[in-house]
Amino acid sequence: MTWTIEREHGTDLDLEEVLRVYRDSGLGERRPIEETERMAAMVRNANLIVTCRVDGELVGIARSVSDFSYVTYLSDIAVVRSHQRSGIGRRLIEATRREAPQAKIVLLAAPAAREYYPRIGFAPHDSAWVLNP
Numbered sequence: 001m002t003w004t005i006e007r008e009h010g011t012d013l014d015l016e017e018v019l020r021v022y023r024d025s026g027l028g029e030r031r032p033i034e035e036t037e038r039m040a041a042m043v044r045n046a047n048l049i050v051t052c053r054v055d056g057e058l059v060g061i062a063r064s065v066s067d068f069s070y071v072t073y074l075s076d077i078a079v080v081r082s083h084q085r086s087g088i089g090r091r092l093i094e095a096t097r098r099e100a101p102q103a104k105i106v107l108l109a110a111p112a113a114r115e116y117y118p119r120i121g122f123a124p125h126d127s128a129w130v131l132n133p
């Protein structure tokens, strides 16, 4: 199986295809996938998106907002269930780092992925704060 991992612009992505990855990964349970306009804005306005495709089909996505200098906020990372645990998530994060090598990556882990980030080199932070809208 050959994967292609590359940066793509949110405006070039097919929203239906992106929504399918959110649904088929499980992340859709924690994102507003029924609010199509909102999801479209999330994809359009993210300025660092890395995708994984197998034979052209989207199977993984890492969606970040970065200043490409100090910090990259990794908002969403999702790999469809059929391709999970084959190294794609790790590669998506590596490619995200390569696009902004000086920037640290910051994220909030979904409960199902709490044990994932320490495995791939992330350190916990004991002072993360959220101000909800």
Ligand SMILES: CC(C)(COP(=O)(O)OP(=O)(O)OC[C@H]1O[C@@H](n2cnc3c(N)ncnc32)[C@H](O)[C@@H]1OP(=O)(O)O)[C@@H](O)C(=O)NCCC(=O)NCCS
Pocket: 025, 026, 027, 076, 077, 078, 079, 080, 083, 084, 085, 086, 087, 088, 089, 090, 091, 108, 109, 110, 112, 113, 114, 115, 116, 119, 120
């Ligand atoms: C979390 C997720 C992105 C990981 O991507 P992935 O391609 O399955 O992970 P990788 O293959 O890169 O895994 C790398 C290592 O972490 C392990 N791992 C993968 N998912 C894990 C999890 N949820 N918990 C703990 N370890 C995990 C793998 O077994 C692998 O271990 P190894 O290096 O010893 O072989 C993917 O499983 C997913 O989309 N999950 C559902 C959506 C989600 O929760 N996203 C995170 C939002 S914060």
